[in-house]
Amino acid sequence: MLFSSLAKFMRIEHEQVEVRTNGKGTYEITDEIQAKIDKCGVRNGTVTVFVQHTSCSVVIMENADPTARHDVEEFFNRLVPEDADYFTHGSEGSDDMPSHIRMVLTRTSETVPIIDGRMQLGTWQGLFLFEHRRAPHRRKVLITVTGE
Amino acid sequence: MLFSSLAKFMRIEHEQVEVRTNGKGTYEITDEIQAKIDKCGVRNGTVTVFVQHTSCSVVIMENADPTARHDVEEFFNRLVPEDADYFTHGSEGSDDMPSHIRMVLTRTSETVPIIDGRMQLGTWQGLFLFEHRRAPHRRKVLITVTGE
Amino acid sequence: MLFSSLAKFMRIEHEQVEVRTNGKGTYEITDEIQAKIDKCGVRNGTVTVFVQHTSCSVVIMENADPTARHDVEEFFNRLVPEDADYFTHGSEGSDDMPSHIRMVLTRTSETVPIIDGRMQLGTWQGLFLFEHRRAPHRRKVLITVTGE
Numbered sequence: 219m220l221f222s223s224l225a226k227f228m229r230i231e232h233e234q235v236e237v238r239t240n241g242k243g244t245y246e247i248t249d250e251i252q253a254k255i256d257k258c259g260v261r262n263g264t265v266t267v268f269v270q271h272t273s274c275s276v277v278i279m280e281n282a283d284p285t286a287r288h289d290v291e292e293f294f295n296r297l298v299p300e301d302a303d304y305f306t307h308g309s310e311g312s313d314d315m316p317s318h319i320r321m322v323l324t325r326t327s328e329t330v331p332i333i334d335g336r337m338q339l340g341t342w343q344g345l346f347l348f349e350h351r352r353a354p355h356r357r358k359v360l361i362t363v364t365g366e
Numbered sequence: 367m368l369f370s371s372l373a374k375f376m377r378i379e380h381e382q383v384e385v386r387t388n389g390k391g392t393y394e395i396t397d398e399i400q401a402k403i404d405k406c407g408v409r410n411g412t413v414t415v416f417v418q419h420t421s422c423s424v425v426i427m428e429n430a431d432p433t434a435r436h437d438v439e440e441f442f443n444r445l446v447p448e449d450a451d452y453f454t455h456g457s458e459g460s461d462d463m464p465s466h467i468r469m470v471l472t473r474t475s476e477t478v479p480i481i482d483g484r485m486q487l488g489t490w491q492g493l494f495l496f497e498h499r500r501a502p503h504r505r506k507v508l509i510t511v512t513g514e
Numbered sequence: 515m516l517f518s519s520l521a522k523f524m525r526i527e528h529e530q531v532e533v534r535t536n537g538k539g540t541y542e543i544t545d546e547i548q549a550k551i552d553k554c555g556v557r558n559g560t561v562t563v564f565v566q567h568t569s570c571s572v573v574i575m576e577n578a579d580p581t582a583r584h585d586v587e588e589f590f591n592r593l594v595p596e597d598a599d600y601f602t603h604g605s606e607g608s609d610d611m612p613s614h615i616r617m618v619l620t621r622t623s624e625t626v627p628i629i630d631g632r633m634q635l636g637t638w639q640g641l642f643l644f645e646h647r648r649a650p651h652r653r654k655v656l657i658t659v660t661g662e
Contacts, residue, residue: 288455
């Protein structure tokens with residue numbers, strides 16, 4: 219009896235997802251993250267989704283209507299212009315410095331509760347990688363599942 | 367002896383709070399969150415406070431002087447105007463698209479350490495639901511307590 | 515055998531770091547945080563870095579080139595001006611109200627996965643305290659390590 223009880227004790231597991239991006243924009247990763255949670259078998263806990271970069275973000279956004287994400291992207295294009303005359307860091311191109319600012323204004327990670335094996339996202343919530351660079355990139359997303 | 371030792375092992379519990387909002391603004395939820403931690407009985411750990419929506423946020427803010435929150439709200443009203451001519455998503459009214467942008471600029475969740483059963487907020491920190499819509503809403507906030 | 519197995523069970527530990535700041539700007543704290551993880555001895559888990567203030571932030575940023583952080587700081591100086599005519603909260607000086615807004619736009623905490631005892635920051639990521647006040651301050655940063 220003790221043994222079966224121990225089997226339900228808390229544990230922590232890490233998984234990795236690679237996201238291929240093809241320019242500025244939002245890329246939904248909800249299903250990939252849920253698949254990693256299924257693989258871990260944790261039924262009750264949390265997942266932390268962490269991006270190992272400084273020029274893209276992980277953000278929960280509206281996932282029903284693509285026009286909402288288009289407008290979010292357009293807002294950030296206008297808020298953080300590429301040609302600000304006070305920028306001193308520009309060795310990697312005009313979209314480099316804005317990408318670091320956009321990351322600071324958004325998030326490097328999101329943490330989502332897990333109940334009955336499912337991420338508890340609201341009806342309209344999806345998990346997105348928000349790419350801030352123009353060139354194609356392979357982005358590393360680290361997924362940490364904590365629970366029982 | 368083993369049994370009593372096991373009783374202190376880590377666990378994870380979820381609670382829910384419904385927050386009724388009555389228009390744009392900040393609504394303090396610190397006491398409701400602490401009450402749920404008290405109910406769980408966790409003395410040492412963390413709490414993650416997660417809002418299941420894309421048009422309101424959860425943010426730790428100054429809780430001593432209401433003028434500070436007034437100015438934060440006014441800043442966001444000016445940073446994300448309701449009548450931007452480039453918005454394409456507006457089916458739910460002029461405060462709809464700005465609400466999604468304001469959520470991306472702030473936070474979907476906050477994680478706070480718990481020591482001796484209390485959230486370790488600083489002297490001036492409070493937990494707030496930041497409502498971005500004008501109409502009254504019932505907002506679902508999920509609370510995950512991890513610890514022993 | 516049972517005993518040695520139990521020794522690997524999940525635990526949660528808190529540590530504190532004090533960061534002395536000397537005016538607006540970014541102060542790297544990556545090494546101090548890693549040293550606290552080393553002290554806890556957790557090899558596999560997460561660390562949450564939480565700042566107990568409402569006028570500075572904790573943010574993961576580019577740590578290779580100081581010009582990138584300079585430009586981030588300059589962007590925030592322009593986005594949140596000190597002399598906005600609609601501010602009503604100003605009892606502590608002209609940099610007081612902007613500091614609360616800058617905190618809401620950035621983060622109160624960051625959570626980073628730990629594998630093999632090391633924070634899994636990407637090549638260019640560093641953990642920074644982002645000070646928003648001009649006067650020198652002693653900032654309290656709470657570090658919560660969860661894992662085995």
